[in-house]
Amino acid sequence: MALKRTSLPRTAEAVALAELRDAIVRGDLPPGAPIRQSAAAEELGLSVIPVREALKTLAGEGIVTYVPQRGYTVTELSPQSVDGIFRIRELLEGEAEANAAARMRPEDIAAMRTALEAQRAAVAGVDVPGTISANRIFHFALLDRCDNEWMLRFIRQLWEALEPHRALAYRRAAAAGDAVRAEAILGEHEGIVAAFEQGDFPLALRLLAEHRTGGRADFHRLLVVDAAPV
Template sequence: MALKRTSLPRTAEAVALAELRDAIVRGDLAPGTQIRQTAAAQELGLSVIPVREALKTLAGEGIVTYVPQRGYTVTELTPRSVDGIFRIRELLESEAEANAAARLRPEDIAAMRAAVDAQRAATAAADVPAVIAANRGFHFALLARCDNDWLLRFVTQLWEALEPHRALSYRRAAVAGDSARAEAILTEHDGIVTAFEDGAAARALRLLAGHRTQGRADFHRLLGATEPTG
């Protein structure tokens, strides 16, 4: 399952939670994958109890799903659930972006530009984990400037609910040699950061809204639905 024990001075449950979350976000644990508590505990060098508690936390966030007699699996989204997530993202993330845009500093814009460059290099190298990390870095260089902690917490949770499927999408595209959407995402990101560089925050926010709409369509294509259901 590509889990690893870190040397950071954290509780056993915190270690299990961080490593499971990272493996899911990277796509090493793909949607639908069953997570066996005993096997995960052995890989991490932990007892089963902290792994079980970590899985309960992830289940509360919607990242994994618990089914009696089967245990925990990485959550598989449906077109309907994607619509639900993106509807909430439209409400919360647009608010967080507007809040953050008003507080954006030159170094934040520089971080966004650096993330675009890193994503471009990772895309060219077909390095899916690096693409995912750079994509997240781009968006959260902006979102991190939001001064509403609760709003940012909910936005982050929505992002993490989608990350396993985002990783799956990138991996499928890499295997198929399909770079068209990856290049389009880079173009969209470039336009957003250029708008911020130009001091045109309103334009950047409009581009972010369009980027989110396109992302929703991407997830529908991944799940085999040609049109959004809502």
């Protein structure tokens, strides 16, 4: 008898985890927003138990924070926390990108180009979730070629920790009609992928490092806005 493996149905916990993560990344649950287990369970059509387990997983990743007697909230990052995350990203991603660049295939570079064009279309359409998704695909088309899976696990966790704040930044920029930084990011991505297409890997790696520096500055501007009186 021949068995053909098909996609398995997701568990209730996996559904809760995916839906909560997506809501945070989309910005529907911004930094500081409380997450009520019973309300989330009712909205998802699940019992409280899988929602609670999903929140524990997100807390372990640093995406949400649990405070006794208060429950879960989407994690808010201080400027010091942002600096800490970017410092670790500099150390890990610089090495991972150098490792990955030596292993890049033409199809990986093509995937970066495709992601860039998707990001360009999302920016033009003021599609914040699409912009965030394309941005991540762009970078991980390279990073996923790194052969150190433990390093990649830590890098992914650092990205997840920043995603709620990235979503908030993009939504604020879109609401203000400010496309300057979005266009600048597209230009930086264009330079990176063009360097890979030309086989100039040292230039691509240098541009990636500069791109991270710009990203850190963007997050600091966001946190200053968050701290300012309304």
